[in-house]
Amino acid sequence: MKNMGTCDEWSVIEEGFDPARHEASESLFAIGNGHMGQRANFEERYSGPSLQGSYIAGIYYPDKTRVGWWKNGYPEYFAKVLNAPRWIGVDVEVGGAVLDLARCPVEGFRRVLDMKRGLLLRSFTATLGGAKVRIATERFVSMARPEVGVVRYAVTALAPLKLVLTAGLDGEVKNRDANYDEHFWNILETETAPRAGVLLAQTRKLDFRVGLAMRLGFVGGQDAAEPGCIGNSMMVANRFAVDLKAGETATLTKFVAVVTSADHDGNTLKAVAADVAASAEMVGFEMLKAEHAAKWADIWSHSDIVIEGDAAAQQGIRFNIFHLNQTYTGEDERLNIGPKGFTGEKYGGSTYWDTEAFCIPFYLATAPSKVTKNLLIYRYKHLDKAIDNAAKLGFRNGAALYPMVTMNGEECHNEWEITFEEIHRNGAIAFAIHNYVRHTGDTGYLADYGLEVLIGIARFWTQRATFSPDKGKYVILGVTGPNEYENNVNNNWYTNTVACWCLDYAREALALVEKSSPRRFAEIVAKTRLDRAGEPAAWAAVSAGMYFPYDPQRRIFLQQDGYLDKEPVTTADIDPAERPINQHWSWDRILRSPFIKQADTLQGFYLFEERYDLAALKRHFDYYEARCVHESSLSPCIHAVLAARLGMMDKAYALYLRTSRLDLDDYNHEVDEGLHITSMGGSWLAIVEGFGGKRVQDGKLVLNPQIPPAWKRYAFRILWRDRPVEVTVGRDGVEVLYAGPQPVTVSIWGKDHVLQPGRPLLLRRAEAAAKPVAEKA
């Protein structure tokens, strides 16, 4: 990326100000703490292009849907992440002129995202009002106190000048993507006092309430008068006027509280916000920063990946891990992970199948297990709405179809081929339960929550599959697979596969809970009105009788019925000038082409790898990857994991690179809209499951480490049953260090090893393991 030549291992650094790149930088340098997030908008006024974005987790707006042609079953609203009142603002006047980087000459501009400590830093020199000033800012949203955000704004005069700083909270905000250009907020109350202010806002629908309070510290300059209070019905502010001599610095510190009716009584928000802000001010800037940095140090202690010999890869993976942790911290089971996190408005909603398919594997391995558990409980709590959703589509008897896009469990998306047909999402949600249980060993989750979800999902698949007298098999008609470059197809192999897996796993979970928790089992049977004998038998019959499209000649499963009718071309046949095809080809041309947006059949090989030998994987990988254009950010990672498993390390590495620096290098020229947060889980997958070969099998941690040719060494930290494991992979061997209380057995390169707590295990790359894995096939 322009102006970001240096790949600092812990920071993203922008040198020199390029207004044309500013919106992209606003995304890249965004900060968040799970409770809230803030794009890297400037504190001072800026008249150039900027996407203002201040987001609060769980506070959303049901915007009236916009649709060209209505289809029965479409939802009426699309939930939008809300651009909330602006709390970072500091207006700057020098000698009566307003600081605006779109208009003033700027020198020495430097913007730094300090990923180690979670800080946004900025410094530059500007000329305005006949004088030069040097500005330095620091900003963070506290990981230690999620309701607190802090801005420090320091202005150094390079010549004597009159400085006015105005710091406020501003409720006059809009969403750029509002469907009908409407305001989403009412401002209920504003109150200004010297060095303080409170603003109370309410969403115009759903009555979410948000209280913002600020405390202001001001130091420096001559004759600093008491601040002037400014306020109107939409904003509160303080105005600090001061004369600065040459070399003198004035520093404003803004301690802001952002509290919501989701966490507090909506009638007390003013007082709560004021208290939180006052408390933050009392602790002070340096202490707040220190406790915030300590939290980040803890996060990195069990999720960091170190890469030696490849600075771009190093920066890339930390950037991904950093943003994932900024977006979701796992404290609150009402929250989830939006595709753009707190970095933009696009995609609205908060929850896609991305969470289960691409993020949960990351959190399962890098965060305490309660984090994933909360993500699962999120779906558990939406089960009733998933049942309603399925009922709208004509399904009965407690069948559950989880929404494609949701905030509160209700479907938000209005594209029939996705909303109604991309039903494999139900499979990802069931698989995440299995994934959680096998990682954590917490089978109790099935009794407490999981089984009810699995019953609803099994019922859905049983009804959604129909019997084809012509084939003498069950078929699933009219679906869209993970490859959204096919719509409304019959018998998508991945969908049929995951459907059967769900039916089988639901029966397995049923038996397990019946045995382990008979009382809870009886409760569930009563609650779900389960026909204990008949229903599981029906599930088994559908699963056993399912049809799978197959080509006996090539010995491959077919992506869907009719796939072999497509033109026998591969991505090598596409004119490079027409890539990406989604920007050059009309939609019908894409649909009837054989080209694949993201792993579809191969997604099944990823999820259910134990079913297929390497030769089968190789056949399918060679066939489908040759037809995959990877035009989803979620595509290269899955292919990288499979390529690594096949020992195709060059391919795996190339695919990894495509994922991990997608945003930093702005491959798709769309970073201005926000980052691809959920696909960041995929970058992590490519390293840890791909190169590191990490799996969980039979309740055991499994590692099969390889190393890309370009790397000298790499190390990843994960948690295993909530205890840290550090894996360092060098060119000749691997070292594994476990920090748990008891010894643990880990399989490395196909052999079990008992790890003693605190005692590194060093293994030389054995002969067998050094062989390319694919040769086994």
Add this chain to the structure above:
Amino acid sequence: MKNMGTCDEWSVIEEGFDPARHEASESLFAIGNGHMGQRANFEERYSGPSLQGSYIAGIYYPDKTRVGWWKNGYPEYFAKVLNAPRWIGVDVEVGGAVLDLARCPVEGFRRVLDMKRGLLLRSFTATLGGAKVRIATERFVSMARPEVGVVRYAVTALAPLKLVLTAGLDGEVKNRDANYDEHFWNILETETAPRAGVLLAQTRKLDFRVGLAMRLGFVGGQDAAEPGCIGNSMMVANRFAVDLKAGETATLTKFVAVVTSADHDGNTLKAVAADVAASAEMVGFEMLKAEHAAKWADIWSHSDIVIEGDAAAQQGIRFNIFHLNQTYTGEDERLNIGPKGFTGEKYGGSTYWDTEAFCIPFYLATAPSKVTKNLLIYRYKHLDKAIDNAAKLGFRNGAALYPMVTMNGEECHNEWEITFEEIHRNGAIAFAIHNYVRHTGDTGYLADYGLEVLIGIARFWTQRATFSPDKGKYVILGVTGPNEYENNVNNNWYTNTVACWCLDYAREALALVEKSSPRRFAEIVAKTRLDRAGEPAAWAAVSAGMYFPYDPQRRIFLQQDGYLDKEPVTTADIDPAERPINQHWSWDRILRSPFIKQADTLQGFYLFEERYDLAALKRHFDYYEARCVHESSLSPCIHAVLAARLGMMDKAYALYLRTSRLDLDDYNHEVDEGLHITSMGGSWLAIVEGFGGKRVQDGKLVLNPQIPPAWKRYAFRILWRDRPVEVTVGRDGVEVLYAGPQPVTVSIWGKDHVLQPGRPLLLRRAEAAAKPVAEKA
């Protein structure tokens, strides 16, 4: 329909005023003359629900598209028929109170659509301002002078009163369906004079200009002062104040001209409009009405259908013929037939494949051949845009894809499964050329226009079909057939069939023109850069190698690949409470069901009936009609024609009834939005091609008349080679009367007869013909 109990054979009559039905009546009683049309909005003010609609043919607005999720290739605009300045208005004040039927007591309300003469009549008594008035109005848009509309408004005092009538032209109008609630018109100029006014309007995009002028006649009452001129930047009006004694009548006559920049120099519109209005006033109301009625008499003389013994059917078919003739008169090859004609805004655009598939057969048989020729030339003139349209979808070398919905040749529709995939429309456009040539014998059309279109269409199909190595056949992937309850299917049998027919017909036309018009042929080859040897060979190869899905067990062609995988249910299995399914089922459920919206495979049996014997037709009819929900207004008619051919007269009659009174009986509760103009062609088809068995085969008119059990006798008038033929079908026989200059051979009941001009031919129902036709099979 409520309040319309009497099925008058020449009129639609509404007795008593029901505000809840008013918008429906505004549609049903709409008048038009090909150049313009007017919903039956009241002249006087009306504060109740009303869809104001005054439409001018060819004057449209490219409204900015509204779409939920953009797909590559979508057009940026959707052309809308424009609600134009209101020219009918007459405000009425009695004793200072405003006449408003939503507020005043009304007695004796009667609204009549006189279809014989093309008049809208209304009369009622209202109480307001402490007095009763009797109102009688007449309105028509002249068939003799298409730019002239006339309103006569008569007020009779039932007690002495002060009456004020204000007659104007009002430019303050909107479209209800504007995507962004925008105004579409600028008013450029207004000018008022005593008994006259002019208003000049301009569309805000495309700069269409419309000039309206009025001349006002006023008679009756005491002390009628000179009218007061009223006007502002949006309207012009005259105010007539008069005292009426009991029993006295004041009559206002409004002669209005509506002229456009499509027909005149845009800078002269004011003068042109004023002249047209002045000329109309000079001719006077009665003469204008007489010349208008004479035109209608001429239309009826060659298009009427008489049904004895079934008043509802009689009224229904005349209503359909009347509205078709109001919508398109065939004078102007720039115009076409919108699905709602001049009766509503819905569907925007003007042209769908409806024109070729359902309207052209009607005009071919009931109107001079130039009418159909102009409809064909409309498409000929859009050929370059059809080539551009195909190029946007990736097709090359002059391949043409006509738009799904258009005004000027550019695609307007934004639903990928329709816009990009319902490509069988190209087939209907080619077939219409064939249909025209076989009806008229005008093979010169192919050289002059048709061949170029056929080459573009043949090129499209050749490129759109791809070769399936798996099947060893050509396939057409990713289409939507006429049955829009399936989307993005492979190898829709109808589409593949019509594609091959186009390829074959293009080669046939090529050979014919090469032989008959070698010079013109050379011109076309040069213009289209046709590879004379190679391209037709490629067309032949695709046609010969096309794949058609077929079920050898049932001996039926399959609607598309995979159709047999659907649940083996028929419409009898649908819960009646869930009909129509498009109002009760979610879209995905409809798609994966076997249910069919309108004739799809059977549309092919209709178009290409000579290819299939009756037994094959019977098999396909029985299979597919049992799965057809007829949820398109274009569905029952085609099935009625086929049922009649099979001798299933009860079925044919039931299907006919469903078509012909669709709007009059408001089956679908949507008449308020406008009438189903294009499907009216289908009602006519059901009688003339269905019961009458009219065909054209080998350049010969063919009749196979049958009669529904409920009818005593029916007669239809058609034109054969521009000369009238009257066919009267009774229970025992048929009489045919031909008015041409030369004897002509007509096939009746399978036997050729020479008709002598002016000499009725009477045939008793012969033994062979009396047998149900299906028994032949």
